[in-house]
Amino acid sequence: MKPFIYSANPSRVIFGSGTLKQVVSEVQRLGIKRPLVLSTPEQSRHADRVEELLKGADGIDSTGQFNNATMHTPLEVTLEAMKIIEENRIDGLIAIGGGSTIGLGKAIALRTDLPQIVLPTTYAGSEMTPIIGQRENGIKTTQISPKVLPEVVIYDVDFTMTLPPGLSATSGVNAIAHAVEALYAQNGNPVISLMAEEGIRALAKGLPVIAENPNDVEARTNALYGAWLCGSCLGHVGMSVHHKLCHVLGGTFNLPHADTHTIVLPHALAYNAPHIPEAMSRIANALGHTDAIEGLNELLTKLKVKRALKEVGMPEDGVDKAADLATKNAYWNPRALEREPLREVIRRAWAGEPAAANI
Incomplete structure (x- = not known):
């Protein structure tokens, strides 16, 4: 350790x-x-x-x-x-x-x-x-x-209990994103990793039930419990490229916060995937799957969320601007920040294409 x-x-x-x-x-x-x-x-x-x-x-x-x-x-x-x-x-x-x-x-x-x-x-x-x-x-x-x-x-x-199923879904995936990045944070630790994995697990369990039955109290309790854990992760360790991209996209194009996190998450995770094998294993385990990206995609499919930034108001000509801003100031990430691969991540997220780990 x-x-x-x-x-x-x-x-x-x-x-x-x-x-x-x-x-x-x-x-x-x-x-x-x-x-x-x-x-x-x-x-x-x-x-x-x-x-x-x-x-x-x-x-x-x-x-x-x-x-x-x-x-x-x-x-x-x-x-x-x-x-x-x-x-x-x-x-x-x-x-x-x-x-x-x-x-x-x-x-x-x-x-x-x-x-x-x-x-x-x-x-x-x-x-x-x-x-x-x-x-x-x-x-x-x-x-x-x-x-x-x-x-x-x-x-x-x-x-x-009155949070609409769609907003419950995107808000919950936003929380999952905190835990995902906490699992490969530069200043991570065993306590936060335990909280992150448990937070992902609780939300992945609760959110699909809420999508079908918003009045399920147990599912709502699991989701809120998971959100607390994931939020605690965000409060203790540094975030990386996923959160940087979402702040750039949301602030520059005034995109809805939770939708942006939901759309970007599989793409940002795919960008870092080859450099974070232990985190990928723990994410997959929390999602009840053998592969983290496939497990995340299956969850998003169940939740019926939007998968393209163009669907939430981002213009196509904003892809290059976002890529420039995302690489403007140095910040830690497990994979080196390269403009062209990051531009491709943003483009795929804009178009709603599948996340690709070979960028």
């Missing part, structure tokens, strides 16, 4: 069904008196439920909402929320939703260091990471800061 360093992130995790009720005690425990509830416009009904629980609770002076969280955390939306925070002397954040809302909470925390309580409604996993991505002038950049790591994450399976 090679030497390793493992540092646990200090988040408090509450997992179960009906755990939303614990938001009041968690707000009180953190000493928050004037919380702001964050959501997207579509999730405002959930924000209403949270605000209703908080009204009249001991120690809470007032609460409010900001319901304009937006995909890729655009700077202008963050600045709009900051005005409300300053005007109302907000001293804590409650983010309820998926990556858009969680990203907004992180962007605010980066600027204010306000404590965060997160109630995820998807399987994206960003609630478990000190990573933030922000979009400004059409470019998405990421950074790591302990200031953006939420203090409390409340997983309530009940909140995922």
Whole structure:
């Protein structure tokens, strides 16, 4: 076994069904008196439920909402929320939703260091990471800061029961991508590898059932459990070419985050495959298959997800631009980053062609 360093992130995790009720005690425990509830416009009904629980609770002076969280955390939306925070002397954040809302909470925390309580409604996993991505002038950049790591994450399976099967599928594959890259991360370790394999296994078990029966509580519980594990992997080790490609594609062409991860994953995995035999074996095992790429393709087929970037809004003439951006700044990857092979990866993903390990 090679030497390793493992540092646990200090988040408090509450997992179960009906755990939303614990938001009041968690707000009180953190000493928050004037919380702001964050959501997207579509999730405002959930924000209403949270605000209703908080009204009249001991120690809470007032609460409010900001319901304009937006995909890729655009700077202008963050600045709009900051005005409300300053005007109302907000001293804590409650983010309820998926990556858009969680990203907004992180962007605010980066600027204010306000404590965060997160109630995820998807399987994206960003609630478990000190990573933030922000979009400004059409470019998405990421950074790591302990200031953006939420203090409390409340997983309530009940909140995922209404997540549409299609979004459940892409959100879940997005989570799987975190674990896949964790298995070959430069700073990986045995603890994270165990979590990654178990996370892939739980999601691969739950997602196909959800696709056929969205009301299956056991499948929803397995998926949310897997998402927590996969998100924890993302929060502990570095990511590689898959995540780099997805940030470039999403930020440059404003593509839907989860769909982009879902489409790119088999192609990025194929690019690295010859250089990561142990990771490929563990991924295959978690998927219940003898081959990782074939197992992943079979899972995506069962989930009936989109398989081409052109289907989610990427123009064909963006392939070269994406290849340039993906190789612009050096970052670690188990295989050397070569523009032409990466361009072919992006082109195949754009066209929806099968992933090829011989690029």
